[in-house]
Amino acid sequence: MKLRKVTAASAAVLALAVTATACGSDKKDDSGSGSSGGGKTITIGIKFDQPGIGQKTPQGYSGFDVDVATYVAKKLGYSADQIEWKESKSQDRETMLQRGDVDFIAASYSINPKREKLVDFAGPYLLAHQDVLVRSDDNSIKSAADLNKKKLCSVTGSTSAQNIKDKLAPDAQLQKYPTYSACLSGLQSGAIDAVTTDDSILAGYAAQAQFKGKFKLGGLKMSNENYGIGVKKGSDLKAKINKALEEMVADKSWQQAVEKNFGPAEYKSEPAPKIGDVKS
Structure with a gap:
């Protein structure tokens, strides 16, 4: 009788252990080892509303940042169908990284001292200009x-237009619209003379089929915008992502992504920046 009780108890313990192991196997792998290490998904923050950079469409996700992030994820061991894309609005990026909502963010994310106090950056992977x-x-x-x-x-x-008025063209007549698409509609109709932001973002909009051949970049280079991939402060992903970015440049995938996403706007990008070389 005593033997039966011990056996039953052992069986119960064994069942609980098996259940716990099964539940634990579904946890997301945060080590960056990807499918090769048993992880199921990686969560990446991008913009959802910037054509040519990061855009969510009925067909999926597209843009230069999406191509860069997909390449990096692959080097970390994740296939495209293991990526969970999450919208990262400009004002939310640091908080999302600090909370662990995403593993990394590639979202026209300019490296600057204020942000570097809050998060770490891999890269830069693109030098853009206002x-x-x-x-x-x-x-x-x-x-x-x-x-x-x-x-x-x-x-x-x-702050792009205000920067121009404050520092470069004090008599510019500022017009603020709710979206860049609205600005482009105004530019097309003649209500607006020029639209300003990063040249990479402008090129992405101008490359859309409905605007093909209608607009051109001024090539004024009024600032340096060093796009980096944001990670949580102290994350070992920074070094792994830097290695992936170097490989992307070396095997020509970086240049292919530039031509694919910005080519229709005749965007003359800077050469791929060296890792850690942040232009002021």
């Missing part, structure tokens, strides 16, 4: 000073 987008037949804007008296559009909450 620029303007104008109509393809407009040859009147060849320098920042030419924006004086011009109607200059940027989105509400952006």
Whole structure:
């Protein structure tokens, strides 16, 4: 009778252990080892509303940042169908990394000292510049000073247009629209003379089929924007991502991604930056 009780108890313990093991096997792997290490998914933050950079469409996700992030994830051991994409709005990025909502963020995320106090950055993987987008037949804007008296559009909450007015063209007439798409519609109709933000973002919008051939970049290079991949402070993913970015440049995948996403806008990108080389 006593033997039967011990056996039953042992069986119960064994069943609990098996159950716990089964439940534990579904946990997300945060080590960056991916499928080769048993992990199921990796969560990556991107923009959902920037054509050419990061965009969610009925067909899936597309853009330069998406291509870079997919390449990096593959090098970390994750296939494309193991990626969980999460929208990372500009104001939420640091918080998302600190809370662990995402493993890393590739979302036109410029490296600067203020952000570096809160998160770590791999990269940079793209050097962009603040620029303007104008109509393809407009040859009147060849320098920042030419924006004086011009109607200059940027989105509400952006500092791009205000920076130009404060430092470069004090007589520019600022026009704030809710989205860059609205700015481009105004540019197309003639209500706006120029749209300003990072040249990579402008190129992505201009490359859309409905705008093909209608706009061009001014090439003014009014700032340096070093795009990095954000990770949680102290994460060992930084070194792994840096290695993946170097391999992406070496095997020409980086250049292919540039041409694929920005080529239709005739975007003349800077050469791939060296890891750790942040241009001020």
